[in-house]
Amino acid sequence: MLDQQRARLSAALDQINRIAHRRDVEFDASPAAIDQLARGDGIEGVLPNITIEEAVIREAQRAAEYLLADIPIAELVKLQHELRKIHDRIRRALMRWKTMPSTQNFLSITRGRVLSN
Secondary structure (H helix, E strand, O other): OOOHHHHHHHHHHHHHHHHHHOOOOOOOHHHHHHHHOOOOOOHHHHHOOOOHHHHHHHHHHHHHHHHOOOHHHHHHHHHHHHHHHHHHHHHHHHHHHOOOHHHHHHHHOOOOOOOOO
């Protein structure tokens, strides 16, 4: 039982180390650094003089368990930008398709009917 708890705490500390390293936040895993994580007035160097509500912390913990939690923010922003570009291209292509004369005829014929293969 004690060994399981030690392994769980060790894994949590490893995860904090990885996240801190990836986010360029100083964290040396010392007792003082761990105590600082629990401060109610913010984490020095990250959010000075800012109080973090318990609900926000819980939501951040839930999000950290998400599949993409190990991907850096900069990479997620890049992926979001790429997805928006793809979405815009699809939207423009669909708008062009809807304005084509042959499409107008097709849409008026098939409106209200389900097409089958």
